[in-house]
Amino acid sequence: MDSLRHHPIRFHVTHWSDDPFSRGAYSSLLPGGTPEHRRSLGEVLDGKLVLAGEACNPVAPAMTHGAWNDGLRAARIAIEAGARRVLVIGAGFAGLAAARHLREAGIECVVLEARDRLGGRVHSIALGPVWVDEGAAWLQQFNDNPLAIHARQLGLPLRETDFGQPLAAAADGTLPDIDAAWEALRAGIDRSLPLADGVARYLESRDEAVRRATRFALDANLILEACLPLESLSVDALDEEGVGAGDRFLPQGYSQLVAHLAEGLDIRLNRPATAIDWSGDQVRVADESADFCICTVPIGVLRDIHFNPPLPPAQQNALDHLGMGQLEKVVLQFDERWWPVSPSGYLRWYDTPASFGEWLDLTDAVGTPTVAGLIAADALERVFAGRSDEEIALVACEALQAWADALRRL
Numbered sequence: 125m126d127s128l129r130h131h132p133i134r135f136h137v138t139h140w141s142d143d144p145f146s147r148g149a150y151s152s153l154l155p156g157g158t159p160e161h162r163r164s165l166g167e168v169l170d171g172k173l174v175l176a177g178e179a180c181n182p183v184a185p186a187m188t189h190g191a192w193n194d195g196l197r198a199a200r201i202a203i204e205a206g207a208r209r210v211l212v213i214g215a216g217f218a219g220l221a222a223a224r225h226l227r228e229a230g231i232e233c234v235v236l237e238a239r240d241r242l243g244g245r246v247h248s249i250a251l252g253p254v255w256v257d258e259g260a261a262w263l264q265q266f267n268d269n270p271l272a273i274h275a276r277q278l279g280l281p282l283r284e285t286d287f288g289q290p291l292a293a294a295a296d297g298t299l300p301d302i303d304a305a306w307e308a309l310r311a312g313i314d315r316s317l318p319l320a321d322g323v324a325r326y327l328e329s330r331d332e333a334v335r336r337a338t339r340f341a342l343d344a345n346l347i348l349e350a351c352l353p354l355e356s357l358s359v360d361a362l363d364e365e366g367v368g369a370g371d372r373f374l375p376q377g378y379s380q381l382v383a384h385l386a387e388g389l390d391i392r393l394n395r396p397a398t399a400i401d402w403s404g405d406q407v408r409v410a411d412e413s414a415d416f417c418i419c420t421v422p423i424g425v426l427r428d429i430h431f432n433p434p435l436p437p438a439q440q441n442a443l444d445h446l447g448m449g450q451l452e453k454v455v456l457q458f459d460e461r462w463w464p465v466s467p468s469g470y471l472r473w474y475d476t477p478a479s480f481g482e483w484l485d486l487t488d489a490v491g492t493p494t495v496a497g498l499i500a501a502d503a504l505e506r507v508f509a510g511r512s513d514e515e516i517a518l519v520a521c522e523a524l525q526a527w528a529d530a531l532r533r534l
């Protein structure tokens with residue numbers, strides 16, 4: 125790393141892919157997968173078991189408020205089924221929503237959580253003097269987000285990110301019109317083909333400039349959102365919505381919201397469920413039993429749980445069409461902000477092959493020079509494999525430096 129001119133004073137590297145209680149970042153549609161698979165994964169089973177969480181929400185998948193809304197859906201099903209005691213597996217947003225709704229309905233509810241903490245894929249950690257989020261950072265689709273209402277009621281500081289106004293640069297020259305390339309691809313691709321074939325066919329007849337712009341658009345708008353390589357994604361992944369207008373992050377950390385929403389609930393930590401027995405009148409999980417169970421573990425973990433009887437064919441089929449995307453963050457902190465300032469706080473970096481494609485500059489929001497870089501799918505294998513966290517942080521720093529140099533060259 126001789127070329128590195130700026131060294132972070134602190135860094136943090138996430139490892140969601142290796143985390144035994146998430147096994148990846150969030151769900152995506154595998155080839156042939158449709159939102160209908162999400163819906164059928166969450167169907168009630170024999171009036172006493174329902175799977176819930178971000179993966180089961182066909183409207184807002186892979187997002188915290190999607191998880192929250194799906195937890196509410198599951199709780200309503202338990203209430204309709206006449207449940208008097210409910211076991212909720214997992215204390216992420218889906219589990220918390222379910223448990224709160226059941227408590228409000230006067231139904232006894234116990235939450236079993238595998239970790240020694242709440243929040244699941246939402247977790248804020250201290251990096252020097254500031255809080256940074258390892259998992260979810262933004263309250264997305266803000267105007268239609270029930271968690272945003274809670275955050276506002278609590279008076280939590282919020283900071284808007286305008287994803288439409290990134291400070292962007294490309295490693296190999298001027299920046300093409302990425303948005304136009306993305307819209308043209310979505311309109312022009314043959315959706316009857318598998319996604320990778322459809323993209324290849326679409327690009328066949330295009331000139332090099334369009335190919336380059338389309339590759340960048342796919343890296344930024346699809347692979348960094350769905351977090352799997354093209355060959356592993358469904359055509360329908362082109363339409364699953366991610367970032368939206370008015371998204372906001374929480375400069376003091378998302379975990380504040382988790383702590384508030386968990387208040388007063390009966391949550392038992394360090395209680396990993398390994399088996400769910402729904403063969404009798406009661407559902408049994410270890411030494412607990414209840415007349416209804418809501419299981420909110422991520423789909424990557426679901427496969428490790430022994431269900432008796434096994435999950436029915438419709439749910440197995442749904443699971444075969446859903447996969448965990450791989451997304452990690454590298455947070456870097458410096459003595460001073462040496463990189464160009466993006467008015468939106470949002471940075472985009474287009475390189476080939478892709479590396480750290482997007483960054484959030486937290487500096488203005490947290491008062492200390494801090495940036496968080498995101499890296500997904502096959503780029504992770506290229507950058508993370510065989511490297512220590514410190515080495516990964518330095519590679520991330522190099523990417524940030526290359527982005528800053530490219531901008532200065534413009």
Ligand SMILES: Cc1cc2nc3c(=O)[nH]c(=O)nc-3n(C[C@H](O)[C@H](O)[C@H](O)COP(=O)(O)OP(=O)(O)OC[C@H]3O[C@@H](n4cnc5c(N)ncnc54)[C@H](O)[C@@H]3O)c2cc1C
Nearest residue numbers: 177178186188191214216217218238244245260261262397
């Ligand atoms: C890096 C990253 C960035 C993201 N960015 C955003 C973002 O900006 N905005 C956004 O809206 N979303 C984002 N997401 C997605 C968001 O975090 C998830 O969609 C959401 O938190 C999922 O909530 P959930 O309740 O469905 O699952 P989880 O939060 O995973 O909750 C499930 C719970 O089950 C527990 N569990 C697992 N196995 C067991 C077991 N065997 N027994 C008992 N408990 C178990 C887990 O520990 C966990 O607490 C991001 C995720 C990642 C990883």
